[in-house]
Amino acid sequence: MKITIEQDALAAAVTYAARSLPSRPPAPVLAGLLLAAEDGQLRVSGFDYERSADTAAAATVTAPGRALVSGRLLADIVAAVKGDVRLELDGTRLLLRAGSARFTLPTLPLEEYPALPQPDDPSGTLPGPLFAEAVAQIATAVSRDDSLPALTGIGLRIDSSERTLTLFATDRYRYAVRILDFKDLSPDLPLAPALIPGKALLDAAKAAAADSTVDVALPGQTNGILSLTSDHAATTIRALEGELPAYEKLFPTEFPYEATVETAVLKSAVARVALVVDKKSPIRLSFTDNALVLEAGSGDDAQAVDNVHSELKGGELQIAFNPTFLIEGLDALGSEYVRFQFTNATKPAVLSGAGADPRALRYMLMPVRLTN
Template identity: 65%
Template structure:
């Protein structure tokens, strides 16, 4: 193998493939990135049995060939050099030259490297930016408890009759749901749970692509795949199902209020400064169109702030975990948030003011205050 490639192209490709490298590879070869040079392009791949990343970039290939090298080391080197990069495989060593720098890297045994999974036929196409935004919005509600692996995933639900793909996530204290139109999908109704970190990384990498092709897990495959013009990612789905969200969101509300997101977030962050970790913030919606935020306790520091609001249905006091509240405000893509309440002890719904049914819906459990 012998080739020349632009540093920017190589750095982007190595960065894409390196996302799939395991932090603690179960076998040494899984720490490698596979380089395959042929037909004026360099293909780079990585696979850890759960997630695979495959990408190709243009290169001037003098000799076709394949090599497996340490992904972390290659990433570190490529990020520091400038100018065209020359790669040449010499026996069991890979020589990398760029400018005045020269590196000699050992290779890993190709015969021990597993074959990449088949991504399968694409079921449908979505706009890359829209899919990335939807994943980022619901990811705020993903659980960090590794002891409950299913809750660390994002649910994908395809409804062929409605022509939609719904994304949802929960950590049992909040539930985020976002729906996208997916009318061209050639796929029966199905539901799958995809590891949130891998899905978030993949959609971020494809966020600038005009369109992405998706394949959802089905009876004969447990793989989710995302493909763009030059990149392909496969992710093995998690076992189990997330809780059904349809029955959790109330249909009728006793109170509704609208608040500017920037003002509310700033006030919540200020009030949370005097609270111990995860201590609740009390929100009181008053009849004079004021939302009063209170934090702290009588024995320690206390804080009070207020913002303007509009209120329907009478005064209400309710308390939330400040981090969960701010996460929801950050995820909503609107200038104002619309709150819908059943009571002070029932889950509240947050959504963008004036948004439709497909926009983000964020269900947040209240915190019971002592006394």
């Protein structure tokens, strides 16, 4: 193998593929990135049995070939050099030259490297930026507790009659749902929802954010792999076992109370009031005709009170929320005004952007029961 490639193109390809590298590889070869040079391009691939990343960049290929080298080391080197990069395989070593710098990297045994999963036929197509935005919103509600693996996933479900893809996630304290139009639907669609590791899907969606479109292939009956494919890159992620609670049964459908508040103003007030309590202690929200009063702390402890303007429909209501969960929900909505919909003070509230499309993000938040 002997090639010349622009530094920025190589850095982008290595960074993309390195997303799939495990922090603790189960086998030494899985810490490597596979470099394959042929037909005027360099393909860079990574795989850890759970997810793979494969991308290509234009290169001047003098001699085709393949090499497997330490991914982390290659990423660090490529980020530090300038100018065109020349790669040449010399026996069991890869020579890397850029400007006045020269590196000699030992290669890993190619014969021990597993074959990458092949992307399946796409279930449908989405705009890359829209898909990345939706996954980031839904990831807000993904659990960080690895003891319940299913709750660390993001659910994906196709509705062929509506031609939509629904994304959903919950950590038991909040539930996030968003619906996207799904174009170019395959006639042979999976019937059951897929559950995909949230962090891996978020990383892959971020990488696809610059692509005009991304083909999404949900796991089929015999293939437990999600595939995301764009013009120059492909990612596969192995699905989780299990399923999430059905959001259709959990989201309230009737709301006697509804309030609208300016998002940025509310977020600032929540952050100020929450300064006097720890991250898990609730803050109280009292909705009245024209004002929302926020309170935190009690007794001999530090206390805080603030208020913001709100518009209320229905009677007055007092409810309490975890301030971190509330702020994260407001951030995820990304709207100028937030609409709160309530059943009562002890039932989940539903947050959405005021005036937003019904398919936009809905964020259901469990209240905290007050002891006094």
